[in-house]
Amino acid sequence: MLRKLSLAYVSGTVAALVACLAFWLLGRDGVTAWMEVALAPRLTHYWLYARLVFGGLCGLLLVLPVLPNRVVLRGILISLAPAAYILLVLFPQAGRGLFGFGYGALTPLLIGGLCLLWGFVAAGWYRLVRG
Numbered sequence: 001m002l003r004k005l006s007l008a009y010v011s012g013t014v015a016a017l018v019a020c021l022a023f024w025l026l027g028r029d030g031v032t033a034w035m036e037v038a039l040a041p042r043l044t045h046y047w048l049y050a051r052l053v054f055g056g057l058c059g060l061l062l063v064l065p066v067l068p069n070r071v072v073l074r075g076i077l078i079s080l081a082p083a084a085y086i087l088l089v090l091f092p093q094a095g096r097g098l099f100g101f102g103y104g105a106l107t108p109l110l111i112g113g114l115c116l117l118w119g120f121v122a123a124g125w126y127r128l129v130r131g
Helices: 002-028 045-063 071-093 107-130
Strands: none
Touching: 002 045, 002 107, 045 071, 045 107, 071 107
């Protein structure tokens, strides 16, 4: 069980790194501004570290025996948890309203897409390393 938990955490962390780099590139290259979403993160240790830990913790969902051989469906399913937490808890706590509409009308689309990327990479990496 410890092996499964370790692999799940690392899978979530690797996926978070990929999603964070994608998010940073979208902000750096002006895609988030083009979407009129006021989110363009700076790639700093503090910003990255918090998201890697969160991604790793969310990756623990991979130990649940749900759709173990369906990587894409599993990725979609596990991506719902971090997306819901970000859109329904974090953004309202930050004063940006439900779904983060205070950042822009397309914020849920951006966050949903990044969480989907995270879910696909996490489920794929877990399947790859689990063997």
